[in-house]
Amino acid sequence: MANITLTGVTKFYEAVQVIPPMDLHIEDGEFVVLVGPSGCGKSTTLRMIAGLEAATGGQMHIGEREVTHLRPGLRNCAMVFQSYALYPHMSVRENIGYGMKVRGVPKTEARTSIENAARILNLTEYLDRKPAALSGGQRQRVAIGRAIVRDPDVFLFDEPLSNLDAKLRVEMRVEIKQLHRRLKTTMVYVTHDQVEAMTMADRVVVLRKGVIEQAADPITLYERPANAFVAEFIGAPSMNMLDGRIERSDTGLRFAGATGLAFEIPPEHTVALSRSVGEDCILGIRPEHTVEAEGGIGVNVEVVDIEPLGPYTLLIGLMGDRKFTGQTRADTKTRPGDRVPIQFDPQKLHFFRAGDGAAIREDTA
Amino acid sequence: MSVRNLRGPRAWIAFALCCVWFAFTVFPLYWVAITSLKTPPDVVGGPTYLPFVDFQPTLKAWRELFSGIRGEFYSNFWSSAIVAVSSSFFATLLGAMAAYALVRFPFRVKLLSGVLFFVLAMGGFLAGRYWLGLPPATASILSFCGALALSVFANRLALPGKVMMNDDIVFWFVSQRLFPPIVVAFALFLLYTEIGKLGFKLTDTYLGLTLAYVAFSLPIVVWLMRDFISALPLEVEEAALVDNVPYWRIFFEIVLPMCRPGLIATFVITLAFTWNEFLFALFLTNSEWQTLPVLIAGQNSQRGDEWWAISAAALVAIVPMIVVAGLLGRLMRSGLLSGAVK
Numbered sequence: 001m002a003n004i005t006l007t008g009v010t011k012f013y014e015a016v017q018v019i020p021p022m023d024l025h026i027e028d029g030e031f032v033v034l035v036g037p038s039g040c041g042k043s044t045t046l047r048m049i050a051g052l053e054a055a056t057g058g059q060m061h062i063g064e065r066e067v068t069h070l071r072p073g074l075r076n077c078a079m080v081f082q083s084y085a086l087y088p089h090m091s092v093r094e095n096i097g098y099g100m101k102v103r104g105v106p107k108t109e110a111r112t113s114i115e116n117a118a119r120i121l122n123l124t125e126y127l128d129r130k131p132a133a134l135s136g137g138q139r140q141r142v143a144i145g146r147a148i149v150r151d152p153d154v155f156l157f158d159e160p161l162s163n164l165d166a167k168l169r170v171e172m173r174v175e176i177k178q179l180h181r182r183l184k185t186t187m188v189y190v191t192h193d194q195v196e197a198m199t200m201a202d203r204v205v206v207l208r209k210g211v212i213e214q215a216a217d218p219i220t221l222y223e224r225p226a227n228a229f230v231a232e233f234i235g236a237p238s239m240n241m242l243d244g245r246i247e248r249s250d251t252g253l254r255f256a257g258a259t260g261l262a263f264e265i266p267p268e269h270t271v272a273l274s275r276s277v278g279e280d281c282i283l284g285i286r287p288e289h290t291v292e293a294e295g296g297i298g299v300n301v302e303v304v305d306i307e308p309l310g311p312y313t314l315l316i317g318l319m320g321d322r323k324f325t326g327q328t329r330a331d332t333k334t335r336p337g338d339r340v341p342i343q344f345d346p347q348k349l350h351f352f353r354a355g356d357g358a359a360i361r362e363d364t365a
Numbered sequence: 366m367s368v369r370n371l372r373g374p375r376a377w378i379a380f381a382l383c384c385v386w387f388a389f390t391v392f393p394l395y396w397v398a399i400t401s402l403k404t405p406p407d408v409v410g411g412p413t414y415l416p417f418v419d420f421q422p423t424l425k426a427w428r429e430l431f432s433g434i435r436g437e438f439y440s441n442f443w444s445s446a447i448v449a450v451s452s453s454f455f456a457t458l459l460g461a462m463a464a465y466a467l468v469r470f471p472f473r474v475k476l477l478s479g480v481l482f483f484v485l486a487m488g489g490f491l492a493g494r495y496w497l498g499l500p501p502a503t504a505s506i507l508s509f510c511g512a513l514a515l516s517v518f519a520n521r522l523a524l525p526g527k528v529m530m531n532d533d534i535v536f537w538f539v540s541q542r543l544f545p546p547i548v549v550a551f552a553l554f555l556l557y558t559e560i561g562k563l564g565f566k567l568t569d570t571y572l573g574l575t576l577a578y579v580a581f582s583l584p585i586v587v588w589l590m591r592d593f594i595s596a597l598p599l600e601v602e603e604a605a606l607v608d609n610v611p612y613w614r615i616f617f618e619i620v621l622p623m624c625r626p627g628l629i630a631t632f633v634i635t636l637a638f639t640w641n642e643f644l645f646a647l648f649l650t651n652s653e654w655q656t657l658p659v660l661i662a663g664q665n666s667q668r669g670d671e672w673w674a675i676s677a678a679a680l681v682a683i684v685p686m687i688v689v690a691g692l693l694g695r696l697m698r699s700g701l702l703s704g705a706v707k
Binding site for chain 2: 072073081083089
């Protein structure tokens with residue numbers, strides 16, 4: 001059990017900087033998910049915590065110990081890899097128990113630990129099989145079992161579910177969360193899948209090009225994204241982004257969109273936006289906060305595709321040359337080629353500065 | 366398009382060609398086998414092909430072979446077997462270690478420190494020989510050890526010039542097999558004789574021949590094992606590293622078992638080389654540790670061309686390799702890695 005502190009940690013490959021100085025504090029027992037598009041440095045960060053990559057600069061602490069230059073084996077982390085990384089010539093029992101054998105744990109004690117881990121992970125009947133005779137999900141459970149018996153300070157997961165099929169992924173997601181509740185050990189989990197990040201994390205750290213864009217709990221990320229990148233990355237389908245400008249009007253402020261969209265800005269946004277009068281900005285609206293209806297704040301789109309998802313249907317439309325995704329009722333009669341009005345929920349509008357993408361809200365003043 | 370899909374006359378043509386090739390490869394073996402069963406008049410009196418039809422087979426050559434009147438057959442057989450198996454074993458083990466290091470760890474050897482090694486070793490040898498009057502073996506051992514220590518130290522300094530990486534080192538390993546073995550055999554014989562003068566006998570000893578074979582097999586072992594090891598998934602070793610498994614255990618308990626097919630293939634190839642090797646054995650041994658190929662070659666000169674005796678001895682030399690290849694070939698199958706990743 002331990003917290004993790006990264007202080008100004010950097011990583012260079014030759015002369016290329018992949019992680020600019022990064023500060024991150026992970027609380028004892030917290031489940032933190034590092035998420036971001038590929039190449040954002042999330043795996044590198046995790047591997048630096050594990051000690052598999054050396055940090056070029058900065059300091060790293062696990063609990064009270066400084067571990068910056070400690071070799072991986074001495075950091076008391078357990079790591080689960082995307083590719084499972086099982087020992088193919090050993091049975092499940094040997095795979096789980098190998099670390100204990102190396103550490104010289106007495107045999108009876110090791111057996112108890114292995115059987116305990118196997119019971120937690122439903123692997124008891126497979127203990128004498130080789131990894132080749134297991135399914136993907138079982139293999140990943142063996143890898144997790146290997147991590148559990150380590151009784152580590154920190155669990156590190158490097159995209160552990162990416163190789164599993166969709167159904168299994170959902171099941172394993174629940175199992176890992178249950179494991180966290182049971183063990184209450186600090187867990188750091190890397191994924192590129194924002195659904196995985198949202199559903200599992202106590203706190204999600206969104207990374208882009210090695211920079212932490214926002215670190216917050218899932219609901220905050222969704223409702224109060226720090227910038228346009230986080231807003232677009234979190235949520236599926238992605239938030240719609242419409243270019244425009246804030247102007248002063250007779251009664252308050254109005255948004256003048258580049259694509260002919262223009263409306264009076266609802267009063268709850270005017271305080272924050274009054275500082276940006278005359279500036280270019282981006283309007284963000286999530287598809288789930290739109291309806292197919294006339295009137296109010298909204299746009300007209302030309303529907304190019306419809307995606308019936310059961311509870312509701314997505315309208316993939318075009319506004320000029322920009323894609324716009326709206327949501328409508330499952331029984332919609334709209335077909336590709338139609339031109340339909342989309343109405344926005346005025347409570348759910350997001351505004352971002354056009355220059356740096358930072359959110360314009362009262363709390364970001 | 367596979368040969369298996371051929372139908373009609375084409376299939377028969379393919380079959381016929383395969384038969385021709387089969388006969389082509391098997392005939393020498395057959396010829397040696399029947400020649401070993403012939404009497405001297407049958408051998409010299411023109412070609413005969415079928416036992417009991419063309420000629421009356423006899424076991425005379427075999428009886429002579431095993432009775433020992435044609436040289437110390439048993440002794441040579443066991444020398445061959447012991448030297449070949451042990452040198453292949455050590456070459457495969459050491460070569461696998463070297464290959465693992467070359468695949469997993471980056472090495473940086475500065476060209477200048479390599480040049481320094483060469484200059485110091487040669488200069489030290491000459492200086493020891495002519496200024497200090499040391500015997501050649503003493504001079505070379507001292508100068509090589511000194512040069513090695515100094516150049517390893519020099520490599521840590523900020524030397525200018527080209528830096529050689531792992532690929533260069535592998536090429537350097539393999540390049541040792543590019544020049545004719547006779548060059549090495551001469552040099553090795555001289556070196557062994559000189560070391561012998563210091564009271565440490567290497568010529569015609571187990572140690573001398575095995576050392577030479579290990580050294581000469583290493584390049585090919587490193588070359589082969591490097592490919593096998595670089596095909597192993599790195600994450601498996603990383604998982605062990607995170608679990609605080611020391612490197613030597615990772616190598617022996619995880620890496621070696623994972624590349625077992627490669628190890629066995631390499632061992633068999635090395636064994637074929639050491640079992641069949643003639644030149645080094647001819648130079649470095651004479652009676653006690655003489656190997657089978659030298660004995661077989663000797664049959665040719667002792668009492669003229671006695672092909673029946675040569676054939677019997679040659680068959681004895683061939684059979685163990687066929688047995689080894691047959692037994693170990695089963696273990697060479699791939700698929701051992703399945704289940705490790707993905």
